[in-house]
Amino acid sequence: MHGGVIDLSDSANSTRINESLDLLKVVAEELKRPLIEIARASELATLIGQSSLETVVATVGTSANTALDLIDSYLLGLQLAGQQQILELEPISIGSVLYDTAHDLNQFAKTYNASVQLSFKKTQRSVMAHGGGLHAALVNMGKVIIESQAEQNTTKAIINLGIHNYAGLIVTGVYSDMEPINPTYLRAACNLYGHSRQPLHQLSSSSTAGIFIANNILQAMSVRLRTARFNKQAGLAVTLQPSNQMHLV
Amino acid sequence: MARLLVIEPNTILAQIYQTILTKNKHKVWLAKNAQEAINLADKTHPEAVILELQLPLHNGLEFLYEFRSYSEWRDIPVIIQSLVSPNEFKDNFVLWHKLGIKAYLYKPKSTLLQLIDSVNSNLSRPVHNII
Amino acid sequence: MKQISTKGIILSRINYGEADRIITILTPDYGKIRLIAKGVRKIKSKLAGGIELFAVSHITYINGRGEIGTLISTRLICYYNFISSDLNRTMAGYEMIKQLNRATEEISETEYFNVLETSFSALDDLTIGLDLIQNWFAIQMLRLSGQSPNTNRDSLGKALSAGTSYTFSFDSMSFVPHQNGSFNINHIKILRLGLNNNSPKALQRITGIDDLSKEITPLVQTMFRTYIRL
Numbered sequence: 001m002h003g004g005v006i007d008l009s010d011s012a013n014s015t016r017i018n019e020s021l022d023l024l025k026v027v028a029e030e031l032k033r034p035l036i037e038i039a040r041a042s043e044l045a046t047l048i049g050q051s052s053l054e055t056v057v058a059t060v061g062t063s064a065n066t067a068l069d070l071i072d073s074y075l076l077g078l079q080l081a082g083q084q085q086i087l088e089l090e091p092i093s094i095g096s097v098l099y100d101t102a103h104d105l106n107q108f109a110k111t112y113n114a115s116v117q118l119s120f121k122k123t124q125r126s127v128m129a130h131g132g133g134l135h136a137a138l139v140n141m142g143k144v145i146i147e148s149q150a151e152q153n154t155t156k157a158i159i160n161l162g163i164h165n166y167a168g169l170i171v172t173g174v175y176s177d178m179e180p181i182n183p184t185y186l187r188a189a190c191n192l193y194g195h196s197r198q199p200l201h202q203l204s205s206s207s208t209a210g211i212f213i214a215n216n217i218l219q220a221m222s223v224r225l226r227t228a229r230f231n232k233q234a235g236l237a238v239t240l241q242p243s244n245q246m247h248l249v
Numbered sequence: 250m251a252r253l254l255v256i257e258p259n260t261i262l263a264q265i266y267q268t269i270l271t272k273n274k275h276k277v278w279l280a281k282n283a284q285e286a287i288n289l290a291d292k293t294h295p296e297a298v299i300l301e302l303q304l305p306l307h308n309g310l311e312f313l314y315e316f317r318s319y320s321e322w323r324d325i326p327v328i329i330q331s332l333v334s335p336n337e338f339k340d341n342f343v344l345w346h347k348l349g350i351k352a353y354l355y356k357p358k359s360t361l362l363q364l365i366d367s368v369n370s371n372l373s374r375p376v377h378n379i380i
Numbered sequence: 381m382k383q384i385s386t387k388g389i390i391l392s393r394i395n396y397g398e399a400d401r402i403i404t405i406l407t408p409d410y411g412k413i414r415l416i417a418k419g420v421r422k423i424k425s426k427l428a429g430g431i432e433l434f435a436v437s438h439i440t441y442i443n444g445r446g447e448i449g450t451l452i453s454t455r456l457i458c459y460y461n462f463i464s465s466d467l468n469r470t471m472a473g474y475e476m477i478k479q480l481n482r483a484t485e486e487i488s489e490t491e492y493f494n495v496l497e498t499s500f501s502a503l504d505d506l507t508i509g510l511d512l513i514q515n516w517f518a519i520q521m522l523r524l525s526g527q528s529p530n531t532n533r534d535s536l537g538k539a540l541s542a543g544t545s546y547t548f549s550f551d552s553m554s555f556v557p558h559q560n561g562s563f564n565i566n567h568i569k570i571l572r573l574g575l576n577n578n579s580p581k582a583l584q585r586i587t588g589i590d591d592l593s594k595e596i597t598p599l600v601q602t603m604f605r606t607y608i609r610l
Binding site for chain 1: 268303
């Protein structure tokens with residue numbers, strides 16, 4: 001404080017730096033897992049010989065891609081949240097985003113004995129969003145939910161990517177037969193990443209970095225990650241403004 | 250050969266541990282969370298437990314306190330194999346002693362060979378310390 | 381037989397026969413009680429449901445002929461689930477339960493329920509420092525056992541003052557003025573506020589509380605180990 005004036009910019013910058021560091025901590029923690037999978041899979045191949053090589057190689061590939069996707073999403077979130085890029089929202093086809101998301105989640109889901117389905121009507125309106133950001137957020141949300149289902153259930157999980165209308169807005173999200181997450185618990189967790197090893201321990205054993213990266217991306221679009229229910233399933237979703245403009249397919 | 254209960258939420262790592270321990274002539278059951286582990290322990294009567302501390306819903310310490318509250322399970326050796334560094338704990342050594350933790354393997358640093366060695370060496374040493 | 385309803389926190393569970401468990405519960409109305417929970421071995425209850433640790437549950441039971449009653453039903457009122465998200469807090473929670481259970485073997489003060497409930501609530505709030513919570517718990521245990529340190533006057537009977545440094549005498553449970561003492565008026569204020577039953581949440585608002593808590597930890601924990609019979 002100088003001459004009775006509080007320099008808000010310093011305080012705001014300090015908060016942003018701390019939040020970035022917190023997110024970096026949780027991302028770094030999360031990255032340990034695929035790297036350990038790769039290390040142990042290669043060690044296993046060395047110890048037991050060629051007989052299980054195919055499985056091991058597949059594991060290495062999946063784990064490496066998981067790690068790379070996480071890093072990419074984290075960097076995208078930084079870009080969108082920072083001043084380096086003026087965030088351009090444009091009318092996008094929400095259905096297209098979900099098709100792409102399902103495609104990206106499909107292989108990942110198979111590793112965890114889950115399947116991904118699309119649950120929306122063919123004709124859907126456009127929404128104002130950052131297409132790449134929304135796609136990355138939904139993929140990250142989907143991966144955490146898929147892993148969570150695998151940790152808590154033995155049966156094959158069905159993950160639904162859904163769209164529905166609510167009060168003139170469009171809600172899209174990832175849903176499963178998980179226990180509904182308390183909205184207060186989710187909000188508290190979004191303030192705790194970087195300070196708690198398992199901020200969403202009721203959802204998953206991991207640091208659930210994907211959820212916080214998704215939240216970071218969505219906040220850059222001035223929307224919020226929230227809990228939701230759809231077709232008797234619970235999950236995580238985002239509410240978006242519909243667009244009346246023609247969308248670019 | 251021993252009956253082992255491996256509590257590991259990560260599907261990929263669980264399969265790797267099961268493969269290598271089975272190759273070393275052990276019978277392995279996998280659990281992904283604390284509740285499943287208690288149920289399996291009841292059915293399979295493990296001779297040792299390999300435990301990840303970072304679990305969904307209830308953490309590995311909660312499992313361990315619950316596990317040790319049953320008299321028939323107080324002497325079963327427990328090996329921690331975890332993403333959590335042992336340096337994160339305050340006063341850990343006293344607690345590990347009380348909870349009958351025979352070894353602590355930090356996943357980023359420990360190898361599968363170390364896991365096998367740890368299991369084999371601790372199966373022959375009973376646990377005497379109870380909470 | 382008349383059914384009794386109250387709320388409680390589980391302190392311990394032990395096997396009893398083939399299918400039963402004896403549960404020790406701390407209640408605000410009846411202090412510490414022991415109940416037999418029939419048919420709850422392993423498969424049904426354990427880590428979920430009405431008899432969780434780190435939770436306050438509503439319990440209904442009937443008194444038995446001896447010291448052990450029979451548990452009829454339980455229902456979760458409040459589950460402090462963030463304690464599970466942090467391993468150090470989980471350990472701290474278990475230690476508090478164990479220490480309180482042992483310290484109350486001979487006595488059954490109902491105030492201990494409030495101490496444990498407040499401690500759980502603080503452990504559940506990850507913004508409250510763990511050192512502070514553990515010190516607060518120890519201070520409450522000392523207070524309830526009548527072993528509080530003197531936080532108003534020094535060993536010579538003079539009022540404690542700012543600008544003076546102190547050491548601590550465990551014999552007289554008072555602060556002794558000393559040129560090279562480790563404690564000052566700020567440390568003593570924290571102890572005083574804790575003894576006056578201010579909650580950890582309230583204490584967390586004090587500027588510099590995290591450092592002060594760390595600094596008084598050896599003192600508080602030594603007092604606890606010296607005067608609380610476990």
